[in-house]
Structures are given as structure tokens and as C-alpha cells.
């Protein structure tokens with residue numbers, strides 16, 4: 001890979017993403033209680049082993065009856081039915097209906113044999129009469145005030161889901177709709193991919209622990225906490241590791257130790273051309289494979305990626321903006337793919353740029369953006385100051401705005417490509 005510090009091979013972001021995805025190791029499966037499955041990704045396809053509903057289900061509170069028997073019914077000429085029974089939810093009907101008979105039925109209850117429609121309570125004279133007890137209903141009659149069509153207010157077997165249908169693909173993230181499906185089909189425990197364990201290392205003599213008081217020239221380590229949030233959001237299990245020392249030998253042994261339990265290593269800082277850029281020094285002496293160390297992008301051009309003992313190492317830039325963007329564009333797709341996603345790259349769309357972006361660049365820029373919808377059009381503008389070293393605007397970003405390479409930047413009103421930062 002040539003001189004590791006200078007003269008690096010610069011590749012396009014798309015090529016870098018393709019190289020990362022080539023080395024994805026799919027996580028193993030585990031079963032977790034459904035109550036703990038939110039946000040996890042399914043390790044198996046889910047198929048319907050029964051239809052939904054699995055019985056003919058009433059859609060309203062009313063009377064089940066034979067539609068043909070209601071011919072000519074109206075407010076002025078009600079048709080009277082003998083009431084056979086009351087069918088609550090969860091209870092099988094006792095009788096099948098004969099002609100001229102109706103059964104009082106609740107929403108969600110089993111429609112009895114012989115019935116092919118349910119008339120709403122409001123379309124009967126039942127409401128107009130004195131309240132009766134359920135027991136007396138059995139001996140009662142009801143007047144129907146409207147003619148019914150066969151099938152009205154009945155959900156047939158399999159209306160919602162046919163038996164054998166594929167409901168959810170493997171890799172699908174479990175949200176409320178997926179949890180409802182899993183519960184419907186009896187998954188008290190759900191097959192999911194194990195969370196990738198991600199060890200997060202910072203580098204740099206200037207870094208203080210969060211709890212330390214500020215001292216001249218020193219700053220608190222914010223990248224590790226930012227990245228831990230990103231890892232959690234992407235479905236991983238982050239561990240913030242002690243800061244790496246300046247000595248490449250010690251860095252190598254700290255990372256090697258983490259490889260024993262971690263699935264993914266992430267470091268921040270130390271990838272540029274400074275005298276103390278320890279990751280660069282590590283790459284010169286380790287027995288892993290470096291797959292790239294320079295990308296045509298800003299921020300994060302020195303972002304590096306390699307594999308060591310088959311496990312990935314993302315060496316992100318130390319600048320907070322570069323670290324954030326590097327994770328989103330490279331490490332998050334890796335984690336998604338390891339968790340079974342068939343579509344791990346971020347979602348691309350387009351929007352109207354709402355403010356001039358006057359800074360040209362030799363490389364495409366991925367600018368932290370804030371979007372809003374105005375008169376049906378998505379508009380985006382930079383979330384704030386956008387230098388790589390700026391941390392404060394990361395909180396306002398909901399997308400990255402792609403400003404193509406060139407001397408001009410982009411003008412307000414231009415159609416720009418945006419990259420979603422939402423976990424899908």
C-alpha cells in the first residue's frame with residue numbers, strides 16, 4: 001500500500017464501502033424474549049404457520065344472520081329474527097343458525113355456522129328497546145332495519161394473512177409492527193443476530209476522561225461517547241476502552257487483547273501524518289491487512305480500514321466531525337450487514353439546498369445537514385459550522401448533504417444528494 005503516511009492510494013467512497021462489505025462476518029444467532037427484541041434484527045425469515053384470522057371473525061358488535069333473510073328490511077319494515085344465543089369473544093358458538101335466526105355477537109367473536117353477515121347493533125331495533133340481560137337475549141327477538149349483503153362485517157379466514165405467506169425477511173429490524181407479527185405467530189422468543197461487540201479506543205495524549213477537570217491544552221474525550229451512541233443505535237454493543245498509548249507496540253497489544261472478545265474494533269485519531277499518529281505506525285508493523293487508508297471524502301479523508309485475525313478495524317479520524325461521518329458511511333453499513341441487512345448502505349435521496357455552501361473541495365464533501373419539508377419539497381441546509389474539528393453541530397444533523405468535488409461548492413436552490421442518518 002505504498003508509503004503509509006504520505007503517497008497513499010486514494011479511493012472513492014463507494015469503493016471503500018464495497019471493500020468494507022467484502023469482509024463482513026455475519027453474526028451468530030441467539031434467541032431472546034420477545035419483550036427484549038425491540039431494535040434487534042431477525043436471524044430467520046418469519047412465515048405464517050396459520051392464516052389470520054384463523055376463524056371467520058365479526059368486525060362489529062351486532063347480530064350474525066343469513067343476509068338473504070334481511071331482504072326488504074328497512075326502518076319502516078323491520079325483519080324480525082329469533083335470537084339463538086350471545087357469542088362473546090373467545091367463545092365458540094353453541095348453535096348453527098337456521099333461517100330466520102340471528103345470534104348476538106361481539107366484535108372479534110367467531111361467526112356461527114349458517115351466518116354470512118353481521119348487522120351492526122345500530123341497524124337493529126335492539127338499541128331502542130329496554131336493556132336486557134344477556135340471558136334473556138337468548139329467548140328474545142330482534143328487528144333488523146337494513147338489508148345486508150353476504151360477507152358484510154365478516155373477516156374471512158386468511159383475509160389479513162394467508163397460511164404460508166412470508167411475513168418478515170431475515171435481517172429485518174424489529175419495531176412495533178414486527179413485534180405485533182411475532183406475537184401473533186407465537187414467538188415468545190425470537191431468533192435474532194447476536195449484537196456485535198464493538199471495542200472503541202481513542203488515541204491522543206491530549207485526551208482527558210469525562211470526569212476530569214480541564215487543564216491547559218487538554219480536552220475531554222468526546223468521540224468515544226459519540227461513537228458508543230452510534231454503535232448502540234446501529235444494533236451493536238459498545239465498550240469504551242481506555243485511551244491507547246502513543247507507543248505502537250502497546251497499541252498493538254491493547255488491540256490484540258480486545259480482539260479476543262470484540263467482533264469489531266474502532267479507533268479514533270492517529271491516522272493522519274502527525275508525528276504521533278500511532279495507527280499509521282501500527283499499520284506499518286502489524287500482521288493484519290490494511291484495505292484502504294485514504295478516501296476521496298471530507299471530512300475523514302484519512303479514514304482507514306483493515307482486518308486483523310479476520311476481524312475489522314475501523315481507524316477513524318480524530319476530528320469529531322470526521323469520526324462521526326466515518327462511522328455513518330463505513331462502520332454502520334458493516335454492522336448492518338453483520339446483522340443480516342440485505343441493504344446495508346445508507347439511504348440516498350435528493351433535496352433542495354436551502355443556503356449557499358461556498359466552500360469548494362478537491363474531494364466530495366459530506367456536510368452535516370438539517371432537513372425540513374416546505375410546500376411538499378424537502379429542503380436541507382448545513383446543520384451549523386461544518387469543519388471536521390467542530391463537534392457542536394453533530395447534534396442537529398439528520399442527514400449528510402453531498403457537495404460534489406470542485407472549486408465552487410453549491411448554490412442555494414441546487415438539487416443535492418442527501419444521505420439519511422436514520423437507522424433503518
Ligand SMILES: Nc1nc2c(c(=O)[nH]1)N[C@H]1C(S)=C(S)[C@@H](COP(=O)(O)OP(=O)(O)OC[C@H]3O[C@@H](n4cnc5c(N)ncnc54)[C@H](O)[C@@H]3O)O[C@H]1N2
Nearest residue numbers: 202204221222223224269270271272273300317318319322
Ligand atoms: N499536515 C497534515 N495535517 C493534517 C492532515 C493532513 O492531511 N496533513 N489531515 C487533517 C485531517 S483532514 C484530519 S481529519 C486530521 C486527522 O487527524 P487524526 O485522525 O490523526 O486525529 P488526531 O490528530 O489524533 O486528532 C485530530 C483532532 O481531533 C481531536 N480528537 C482526537 N480524538 C478525540 C476524541 N476522542 N474526542 C474529542 N476530540 C478528539 C484532537 O484533539 C485533534 O484536535 O488531521 C488533519 N491534519
Ligand code: MOO
Nearest residue numbers: 299300301322388
Ligand atoms: O478529512 Mo479531515 O477528516 O477533513 O477532517
